[in-house]
Amino acid sequence: MSELVYGTYILVWPALTLGVLAVICGAVIKDAVQARKSNNNVV
């Protein structure tokens, strides 16, 4: 039980990092596509 709790306590952070990374990349790709359509830079 303790092993599961400690393992989860440590590994939840890289898992959350991966989730946020996916969200950010998805949003940037969307912005990049829109920027290309309107012939602008993404920033």
Added chain:
Amino acid sequence: MNESSFVQFSILTIVILLVGFYGGTYLLTLLIRKKEEDTSGFMVAGHNVGFGMGAASMTATWIWAASFYAAATSGYTYGVSGPIHYGLWGALMILFIYPFGRRFRKLAPNGHTLGELIHARHGSSSQLILAGSNILGSVISLMVNFTAAGALVSVLSPLSFQTGVLVAGVGVLSYTLTSGFRASVFTDFAQLVALMAITVVIIPAVLFAVGGPSEMVAGLQNLTSEQADFFSVDAIMNQGAPFFVAVLAYAIGNQTISQRLFAVREKHIKRTFVTATLGYGAIVIGLGMIGLMALTVGVEPVNGNMNNLIPQMVSAYLPPVFVGLFFVLVIGALSSTADSDLSALSTIVMADIYGKNIAKDNPNPKTMLLIGRATMIVATVAGLIFASFSLDILVMLVFVGALWGAIVFPVIISCYWDRVSNAAFTWSVVIAMAFFCIARFELLEMTGVTVLFFEVLASVGGAVVFGLMAFGFFGRNVGLIVGVVSGAILLVYATGFLRDYMVLTASLTAYGASAIVCTAMTLRNKERFDFDLIKQRVGSYDAPADEDENEPTMIPEGAHS
């Protein structure tokens, strides 16, 4: 384990890593380079940064080299709850500022710095207090990040500390100089992707290399009872509480944050900052867990230096390729913060100093850009010199932190309460700083009535922090109730107790004294301010396309009023 236990890269390997990183980053900026940059693009990317780029940039900027080392140190020192007490509060700094950020943006939709807004609200003295604290903070940040680069290069390779400092400074300047804030945001995204990808790999890799969760559980016997307790009072009072006090101060006092509040599309502010909160928390707490792992398996930091913990763990338990990844992780983190500091400094000098105080709202955009780029060069040179001397910055940091604490209440309340005057703003900061110095350096004997007086001020300061946070999310009534209730609780329980934590007491004193003086002076003021004037007074510095580029810029209506 001793210093020779670190993986040592050859000069060729380290040069390839550094040239690959900074060269690649420079090449990236060529993708967004414009033939003619305008001031709005250079300072805030035209107020048009999307959600993804904004969240990436905010996260990358807020993570600096010290974030990993300090989180790991917290995990090693305070045990199970240590990484949380570093990363959580740091993350909340991003979260708690966004409600106020939306207000700033509503008042000054074309703003570039918080100082411009305060200039439009109060005038030069208040603005320059804010701008001065911003500049000091960013120069210190630059110096710390360059120092971290020098230290890392010297530990992992035969190259000297000074070489590492110089390469980082020149590298960051090279890709930021031309496009300013736009380059900072764009490269932040690439740097954050690398940083997150490495974080995702490196934490489980270290965990399973030390023997997995079972080894950690077995090593819990190495922890003291405080370290093993998730609700450790020691961790809360010595790590969590001082950081919590700084939550709003750092967010208000740091131009890198307000610059992004003005740069992100207004409708995306909330989700940008919420995402950045999650991203920052996950990365920093996660890497802080390496400090906890080091504690459980009984690793001693080389030379007693806690900053060696992560490189030691990675060197000891993982193949050299992971040490290379860790190197990129740290260089990416410090570079993303350093480029944001360069952009912040250039924007403050362009808008707050040149635009508002030298050119008196009538600047030439070309001159303005020139000043911005010159500022970046001067700031880099200053950062390199300070970093090379390895100066003790503790006293400077203490003063800047206190100054930021003292300006939190006047800045925020000036954006909501139409009776706050320039004198109330200025005097509240000056008096708060005086009280802070007395408490922090114990200039008076801290006994009897004197210490009680400061505990009362600190209790008010605590109430101000809680009240402002509640106010940001739930409005005036809830904010007032939370402030009054928390103030009453603190007055009962903190007096007689806070004197044992004078650093925390001094920080809270800055909040409390500024809030009391500002409120008292404001209540005596009968004049009311029309907030619509801010929108008129804070405008774009760029001339419309059909005007002569060399002519001074169009001034927004009411700018000179």
